Every structure is written in C-alpha cells, then in structure tokens.
Amino acid sequence: MQIILKSKRFSKTIKIEKNENILFAGLRQGLKLPYSCASGTCGTCQAKAVDGNFLDSWPSAVAKKFVPDGSGRLLMCQTMCKSNSELQMIGPFGPNPEHVIVPDYFEGTLVEKKLLTEDVLTFNLSSKSHFRYQAGQFAMLQIPGIRGWRAYSMSNISTEKACTEFLIRKVPGGKVSDWIFSKWNAGDPLRFFGPLGNAILKPDEGDEHIFCICGGSGIAGIMAVIEDAITTGHLIHNKMEVFFGLRSEADNFFLDRLSSLITKAKGGLSVTIAYSEQEFLEEVQRDFPSLKVEFGLVHEVAFRRIENASSNKNTWFLAGPPIVVDLCEQKLLQEYNVCSSKIRLDRFG
Numbered sequence: 001m002q003i004i005l006k007s008k009r010f011s012k013t014i015k016i017e018k019n020e021n022i023l024f025a026g027l028r029q030g031l032k033l034p035y036s037c038a039s040g041t042c043g044t045c046q047a048k049a050v051d052g053n054f055l056d057s058w059p060s061a062v063a064k065k066f067v068p069d070g071s072g073r074l075l076m077c078q079t080m081c082k083s084n085s086e087l088q089m090i091g092p093f094g095p096n097p098e099h100v101i102v103p104d105y106f107e108g109t110l111v112e113k114k115l116l117t118e119d120v121l122t123f124n125l126s127s128k129s130h131f132r133y134q135a136g137q138f139a140m141l142q143i144p145g146i147r148g149w150r151a152y153s154m155s156n157i158s159t160e161k162a163c164t165e166f167l168i169r170k171v172p173g174g175k176v177s178d179w180i181f182s183k184w185n186a187g188d189p190l191r192f193f194g195p196l197g198n199a200i201l202k203p204d205e206g207d208e209h210i211f212c213i214c215g216g217s218g219i220a221g222i223m224a225v226i227e228d229a230i231t232t233g234h235l236i237h238n239k240m241e242v243f244f245g246l247r248s249e250a251d252n253f254f255l256d257r258l259s260s261l262i263t264k265a266k267g268g269l270s271v272t273i274a275y276s277e278q279e280f281l282e283e284v285q286r287d288f289p290s291l292k293v294e295f296g297l298v299h300e301v302a303f304r305r306i307e308n309a310s311s312n313k314n315t316w317f318l319a320g321p322p323i324v325v326d327l328c329e330q331k332l333l334q335e336y337n338v339c340s341s342k343i344r345l346d347r348f349g
C-alpha cells in the first residue's frame with residue numbers, strides 16, 4: 001500500500017506495510033515528520049485525513065484530547081492504513097537533513113537485566129546489525145501480546161562493540177514495564193524501532209552551558225548525553241550541570257556511575273541529587289563526595305541553584321515524569337524567556 005503525504009510546499013508518496021503506523025513508515029523512508037512521544041500521549045503527530053481507509057490502533061489514546069472535534073485529524077503514531085490513502089500534514093514536514101540517522105526496525109536479543117533498586121533496572125540488548133543512534137535519543141519497543149509500542153531512552157552511547165543499554169522504572173499496573181521486570185529472560189528476542197528523538201547535543205549550535213533536570217528514570221538519556229559530552233571533548237571548554245531527582249535513599253541508583261563521570265569530566269560536570277522525601281543523607285555525601293546533595297523537588301532545587309537561567313548561552317535538557325518536565329518548561333519559557341529551541345525534552349508519558 002502507499003500513502004501520499006502533502007503540505008503546501010512538499011509532497012511525498014511512501015510505502016506502508018499492513019499493521020505499520022504512518023509515523024514509523026514515514027520516518028524509516030527518510031522523512032522529517034512532527035512527533036514527540038511516538039506513543040499516543042502528546043498529540044504532536046496530528047495530520048488531516050484527506051482520502052483512504054484508516055485503522056485507529058488505540059481509539060482511547062491519551063492524546064485524543066488534543067485532537068479538535070470534527071477536524072478529521074488522526075494521530076500518525078497510532079494509525080494504520082487499510083487502503084491507499086492521502087494525508088494533509090500539519091506540523092513540520094519534509095526530507096530529513098543528511099546528518100539525521102534514519103530509523104528502522106531491529107531484531108534484538110536480551111543479553112542481561114540488572115536490578116538497581118526494587119523498581120528500577122537496566123537491560124542490555126544486542127542486535128544483529130549495529131543500532132546507531134545519537135546520545136539522548138530513544139527507541140520504541142514492541143512486546144509480543146501487548147498492544148502499542150513503548151519508548152525507552154538509550155542510557156549509553158552507541159558503539160559497535162557495546163550492547164545498547166536501557167533503564168526502566170516499574171510503573172504500578174504498567175503492562176510493558178511489568179513484562180520486562182517479571183517475564184523477560186536473557187536470550188529472549190525483542191523487536192524495536194529507532195532511533196527517535198531530538199534531545200541531543202548540538203555543539204555547532206553552541207551548547208556552552210548545559211543544564212539537565214530529570215526525575216527518576218529520566219536520567220537514562222541524560223547518562224548517554226553526559227558520556228557523549230565527555231567522550232567528544234565537549235566538556236573541555238563547556239560546562240554541564242545535572243540535577244537528578246530521587247525520592248529517598250532507597251531509590252539510589254547510578255550514583256557510582258555519576259561520580260566516575262564527574263572524575264572523567266575534569267571539572268566540566270557537576271551533579272546534584274535532589275531527594276524529595278528524605279533530608280538526612282550523610283551516607284551519600286560520605287560514599288560519593290563529588291556529588292552535591294539537596295533536599296526538595298528536583299525542579300525547585302535546580303532553579304534555586306541555577307544563576308543566570310535566562311542567559312542565551314544555556315541549553316536545557318529536561319526528562320522524566322511529565323510533571324517535572326512541564327513545570328521546568330513552563331518556568332523557562334514564561335519566567336526566563338528562554339527560546340524553545342534551547343529546550344530539549346523527553347516527557348515520559
């Protein structure tokens with residue numbers, strides 16, 4: 001089957017497989033399309049149906065609340081085609097710039113799962129062909145028997161030798177996170193699609209002073225961004241400040257890895273752990289002396305500490321629970337007049 005995607009300035013006919021959503025079909029054929037979550041929650045991927053028969057794979061998608069009634073619009077990340085079709089595009093659309101890694105489907109195998117806390121683990125995937133991505137990007141995982149794809153950020157940098165690492169937090173009642181925690185074993189296969197997302201370092205756009213504010217599993221993509229900034233030498237002349245929100249000491253993970261990244265960055269990186277539910281944390285200070293420890297919600301701690309938040313030399317990475325990302329984004333746009341192009345975010349829901 002094929003689908004014509006049209007805007008006032010550009011038109012492209014692409015192939016689409018049965019059971020493939022329009023967003024993935026367009027992205028893997030090298031198109032720049034509007035999207036953010038790729039999983040039915042944000043509403044960014046709206047387009048207007050002009051002709052054809054469509055199949056809505058998730059009629060009660062959270063993002064339906066952003067689709068105006070009677071507009072004839074659909075969510076490209078949740079819609080498949082039942083016939084040749086045509087769409088009128090609404091958001092940014094055109095060919096991708098050359099440097100963009102074109103996403104595709106990969107067959108992966110679980111190599112290892114490592115429990116970090118009661119409800120956080122990392123898992124490593126190997127794939128037959130090298131999965132290339134930029135630090136800060138994410139992939140969509142498809143679990144047999146569970147409807148829809150789920151987004152997970154890669155928490156290490158992409159190299160031919162290493163497996164791809166992901167970090168996942170168990171969501172109470174969550175289908176995929178529960179499956180990964182309890183039913184998935186080493187050697188089991190898994191299909192994934194990627195890389196996606198634009199929350200990456202852009203040294204040619206400056207990125208002189210980088211602030212990262214994240215809660216819980218939001219640290220995943222930030223770990224890769226830090227590793228990338230160190231490996232490429234970006235932190236020799238530039239600075240990165242990370243604010244990482246956890247509830248209490250029982251939730252501690254990655255503190256050893258963050259400490260060793262601070263050492264490697266030789267003064268270019270500072271990390272503050274913000275605990276929202278526990279004040280007395282002498283042990284953390286003793287065991288990880290290079291980390292700063294504060295009490296409070298991570299966004300409050302960050303904006304208390306950051307001086308000169310409105311400087312146009314700043315770049316902002318926000319990741320994790322929607323509440324953290326939304327509050328930070330609002331504050332940056334409304335209070336500090338930060339240009340939206342300086343904010344790179346992944347809202348986990």
Ligand SMILES: Cc1cc2nc3c(=O)[nH]c(=O)nc-3n(C[C@H](O)[C@H](O)[C@H](O)COP(=O)(O)OP(=O)(O)OC[C@H]3O[C@@H](n4cnc5c(N)ncnc54)[C@H](O)[C@@H]3O)c2cc1C
Pocket residue numbers: 036037038039040041057058062138147148149150151152153154167168169170171173174175176177178197217218220221346347348349
């Ligand atoms: C860009 C991005 C990056 C993310 N990175 C991480 C990460 O690194 N680590 C991490 O722990 N979490 C991450 N998340 C959150 C993650 O994708 C899942 O939402 C989370 O793990 C809960 O999934 P679940 O299946 O356990 O919960 P569920 O409650 O079963 O599902 C949660 C999400 O799955 C989708 N969904 C649910 N039902 C359907 C359906 N019928 N059809 C289609 N879609 C459906 C929706 O997007 C929904 O919000 C990220 C999210 C986004 C958007």
Ligand code: FES
Pocket residue numbers: 034035036037038039040041042043044045046063075076077078
């Ligand atoms: S990209 Fe489709 S709803 Fe977010």
